[in-house]
Each structure stands twice: as C-alpha cells, then as structure tokens.
Amino acid sequence: MSAFSAVKILHAHPSLAVRSSAAESSSNKPKPSFPSSPSSPFNSTNPSSSSSSLSSSPLRGNRRRPILAVSSDVVSKKQQQRPPLVATPAVTREESLELYEDMILGRTFEDMCAQMYYRGKMFGFVHLYNGQEAVSTGFIKLLSRADSVVSTYRDHVHALSKGVPARAVMAELFGKATGCCRGQGGSMHMFSAEHNLLGGFAFIGEGIPVATGAAFTSKYRYEVLKESNPNGLDVTLAFFGDGTCNNGQFFECLNMAQLWKLPIVFVVENNLWAIGMSHLRSTSDPEIWKKGPAFGMPGVHVDGMDVLKVREVAKEAIERARRGEGPTLVECETYRFRGHSLADPDELRKPDEKAHYATRDPITALKKYILEHNLASESELKTIEKKIDDEIEEAVEFADSSPHPPRSQLLENVFADPKGFGIGPDGKYRCEDPKFTQGTAQV
C-alpha cells in the first residue's frame, strides 16, 4: 500500500492551522480562505472529510516543511470559519498582482474570442475557458520556461499563461500567417516550441501520453545523457478534464509515470461536465483523486475556483516532481461558465448550479482577497484590467490586419526535412530532382 495518504488534509479548524503554521519556522502561510459555499452540487459522500483527523504519515515527518494541504470547500463537511483578517497573506503583493493579471488576461481573451466568433472572424470549434482560470494561473505561473505544458482543445488560456503572446494566439484563431502555428493548427492545436507548450490535442486523453513522454525525456536527459540542471528535473504538466479520467490512456500513463517515477503532474480540471454528460452519470467512482493512490502516487483534491489554494498544491506537486519523487494526481474542482464550445447550447446544466459557481468566480474571489489583505488598491487593479483590455484590443487589430497564409504554405511542413521527401543518394533533396513527382496537387 502506498505510503502516501490519499488526500493530504489540513486541520479542520483554521485557528489550529494558524497556530501550527506559526510554530513552523520555515514557513508561515496559513490557509487562505474565501467565503465558504453554502451548498454543494457535489452530493456524493466524501471520505476525505472523515479522514480529516488523519495525522501525517511517518514518512512525511522527515520533511522540512509539512505539506500544507488544502481541502475543498465543497468536499469538507465542516463549515470553515473565516480566519482573522490580520493573518499574513499567502502571497506577496507582486505575486498576487501577477496572478490577478494572468487571470484577467485569460478571461478577457476568452470573452473577446466569443465576440469574434459571433462576428465570423473565428470559426470551427472554439472551446472557452471562462471560470477555470484559477487552475491555469495557479499551476502555470509556477513553471519556468524549460518546463512543459500539454493541454487539450481548451488550450487558449494555457497558452497565454505559459507566455505565448496574446496577439500570436489571436492571430492563430483567426487563421492568419502570424499565428503561433502560422494558422495551421487552429483553436485546438496551439503549439509553441519556444514556450514549451506541446499542444493542443483534440482527442481527449491524447495529450496525457505525450506529456508523460516529455517528462520521460526530462528524466532521460538527466540520467542517460547526464545533462545537469541546477533547478532539478524539468517538470511537465498535463491538463485534462473529468471525462478523460475514464479513458484507457489515462490509466496507462498513471501506471507508467509512477513506475518510472517521471517528473509529471497530472492536473484534472474537473468541471463536472463532458459536453452534456455529467461526471456523475458517467463515472462509477466520481472521486478522481482516488485513482492516484490506486497506482501508488498521491492524489489530491483541491478547490479549483480558488487560485491560492491551487497554487499551494501546485507548488508542492511541482517540487516533488522536480526532486525526482515522481508524479502526482491533482483533481481541481472547477467549472466552466460557458458551454462546452461556442456551438453548445448548454441546455443540460441547471441554472442554480451555474448560479452557485458564478458566486465562486475565481477572479472576484482573488480581487476580494487582495483588497481585504491590502495588497493593492482598487485603482491598481483597475489599471491592470485596462492594460489587459488594451492588450486584447491590440491583439485583435493585429490579427485582423495580418495576412492569410500564402498558397505555398499548403504543402509546407509535412515533414521536418524541409522539402519532405528525403535525401537522395547524391546528397541532394529528392524533390529537387527534376524527374521527381510530388503528386498532383496543383498549388
């Protein structure tokens, strides 16, 4: 049986949390708390709350800094008391503004996408991320450029958080030659070698083995190629949804990642719905975090509408991976405010569920937190919002004024060897041989 407990739980009483964390010399970060939710749409009984009295396992006692676990507001049955407002905030001012700006960027960008779609500038499948920004920001802002991110079709905000410029993503969505993939990928296939964003995959579950492979490379480079890395192993994050957790590839990769102790974090964005299929209707055991310990890795459940809680868990999981301790499965309970895609009428989700999650909007919550803890003033936040608005406007103008891909681009990049058909015995590209035919496409 795994030495890791299934869920790492903070003590149920925040006052205890403050005392115990004050006792630690190495860190004093009490659990941040947002207004607790009155009701939960997530009705299954939850053993994590009953295990809240579990003490740390002996192995964890060796650690310099005990794991600061976070339990979801929804998961724990006990109402959490608001901690005293004089408690030290969990983030510095700079960090909080960075998080705020990133989430505002994601939200504004996605809203602009919806506008552009209805104006006909964007087409095909567009899947928007509104409401889930805390997960992307909470995780990706902790990464360095050398770390990798693999995502699904709901990948615009992952691209933005990882550092791909908004104008490049917008131009890609418009299908212009200045897009991050020169218009060849589209909404669902964002790639950026420079920022180590490895896609953008349309098939759910497809990104998980690819992410596992990127983590494998990180370990291979260290162990076989003997490349040194002062920061530890480069980490890969795989983002995917609740529906993916029933897919075979997910389980295959949980097994192999733990078997080979790969530096990967599996991040489940459980927004409770896979198009119109509710997670509860499709999954025999809806608690996804439990699938981690079944394979021998820790499984953590976190409130994905709270960026600070997500960041706390993410920090731990990423550090674990960097140290070579292997993978972690993190289930973030989150929600998408819009439909599955812009073509989805979104009729099956109940209005009161949507209303409940609207009150837990991660951006509103962070704003409240910043103001309550006097990390910044209202006007500073407004300045950030205005700056992002301008950036997105500029991105749209850039995308609008960019050229469409030239006709010759159709046949390019099928292969990495530049003209695609290999090198002949005389050392020259075969397609340059005048007798060589390239098929019949007349371009």
Place this chain on the structure above:
Amino acid sequence: MLGAARRKILGQMLGRIRPIASIQSMSYSTAVKEMTVREALNSALDEEMSADPKVFLMGEEVGEYQGAYKITKDLLQKYGPDRVLDTPITEAGFAGIGVGAAYHGLRPVIEFMTFNFSMQAIDHIINSAAKSNYMSAGQLSVPIVFRGPNGAAAGVGAQHSQCYAAWYAHVPGLKVLSPYSAEDARGLLKAAIRDPDPVVFLENELLYGETFPVSAEALDSSFCLPIGKAKIERAGKDITITAFSKMVGYALQAAEILSKEGISAEVINLRSLRPLDRPTINASVRKTNRLITVEEGFPQHGVGAEICTSVVEESFEYLDAPVERISAADVPMPYAANLERMAVPQVDDIVRAAKRACYRSVPMAATA
C-alpha cells in the same frame, strides 16, 4: 553521412557472387558475407544506439526477453535498462510517450509486437506523430520510428495477420518503409532512425530467419539507404512486377519460372511505400508496357491501387495491357492451412497474372 553515396550498383540478379567484395569482406575469406534479416536489424539498432545516445528502444519484451522475435537481442545487456525499456501492455500509452519524448529531441524506436497491435496506438501514430510538424508549422518535429512485423505469419488467424501498409501509406506526414533483404533491413532501418520525421517500418516475421548476402558497404556502420527510392531486383523487358516485403521473394521466384517460358520479368522491390518511388515504377512500365502489382494486404484501396493510378496518370499511352493487382483475398485471414494458402498470393498467382498480361492463354485463375 549517407553511406549510400558510396554504394556501388550491385548485380541485379540476386545471388550473383562478387569476388572482389568477398576478398574485402570482413570475416569470411571465401564466401560473401551472409546475414539473416534478424541479424541485420539487430546490428542496425546496435550501431545507431551506440552512435547516438538519444536513441532508445521501447516496447513489449524488448529487454529481458531479448525481443519477442529476438530482434533486440543483447541490446539490454549492452545499453542498460535506461535505454532499452520493457513496457507494460500499453500500446497507446507508450506510443504516445515516444511521441512526447521525440518532441523534446530524443529519438525513440517503438516496437509493436506486431503491427496489428499498433491499432491500439494508431491515434498517436497518426494524430500526434504524423500531424504534429504540420499543425505546429514546423516547430515540433517527431524523429520517431515505429517498427515491428507486419502482414501474415503462418496460421496465426485473422487478428494477427493483417497488412497495414495501405493504412499507414495513406497518411501525409508519415514515411513508410518495408524492407525485403538483409541489406534493405539494415540500410532502411538506419535511415529511418536518422530521419527527422516519423517512420513506420514494416518488417515481416517470416523473413526474419531468411539469409541474404550482404556487400561490404552494407556492413559499414554509416551505411544508409535513401528513403523514397525503389530497387530493381531483377531487370527484364516484358513485364514489370512491383512488390514489397515478403512478396518480393515470391515475385523473384515467379520471374524465374516466367523466364523459362520466355517472359522476361522486371521485379521492383518498392522498399519505400511513402514516399512511393513513382519515377522508377513509371520508367519501368514505359520500358516493358505491362504491369502487375503484388501485395499481401487486402485489395480494396491498397498499395496496388495507388501504383495503378500513378501509372495510368503518367504512363497511360505506354500500357499494352490492363494493370493487374495481386493481393490477399478480400476476407479476414482464415485459420485452416489450406484456406490460408488461398487467402494470400502465391507464386502461381503471379505467374498466371503475368501470362494474362502477356496474352498467353492460361486456365482461369482459381477463385474461392
């Protein structure tokens, strides 16, 4: 880099001894060096792994079992478990892991125990390996090789006998190779591993144990065959027979029988299914004016259909007879030995088809 540049044109007839090569050959003083296809593949993998530390093997039973068909024999002992990885039975998982590793510059060689099992991973071969360079506009290339036995073995039943050449050759973004002889196997596998693009390498289980002579150049560690170039195994002037993998052997036997009856057949070993060497095929048809294509896979939408179309598009006026394709029967592979024999092409079928194309009267082909 490519030893092919130094490769002299070998005699067209298989089995002709070249005395000069035998004097220079490495171990035997009197005979030309011979190698089984299995040894050829093993030596190719060995040399590529020692030349480039980024090359690694992944697959079921490639390590401690020494390879399900012993292709990867002794590689675990030589390179260690970090570079020769035994996987759990997770084709989709490890094919995807290979693609992810290739994104970051490693050069995986993924083995499928047979290509029938590649269907569990075909999403990754096509959607993440073949299409990635295109979707990312050249940012992420995938220097991966998927290899394994393809096609029918003996008596293994319907789910273990399918030929996937047409499936993979259909996809833009993949290179598909299928060797016949030991020299093909060595040269093409080395080329595949060095190639910056995804390569599907279709071997044949029944060829693994067959011995072929290899020239001294082929034994050199920098020997590579060009991708996209077919080989004329036997020159002729009356009819062109194209084939790949095991069917090349059958075509050569058929050519031998036909030559006794006065029909001189030119046998083309395709070697590369994508890109297909259309110039060589068309040049041959323009010379002989008749064509039959031989393949082991199902007939509809197969490799032969593509070759026929290519010839019709480019050399229509040169054809003196309709192009005929010899393929497996349009049924899943039966198990009974006599039915299995009828379900795959035999040398007889090739001979009869050649005679039909040459307008010799023959009894009607036996139909099931």
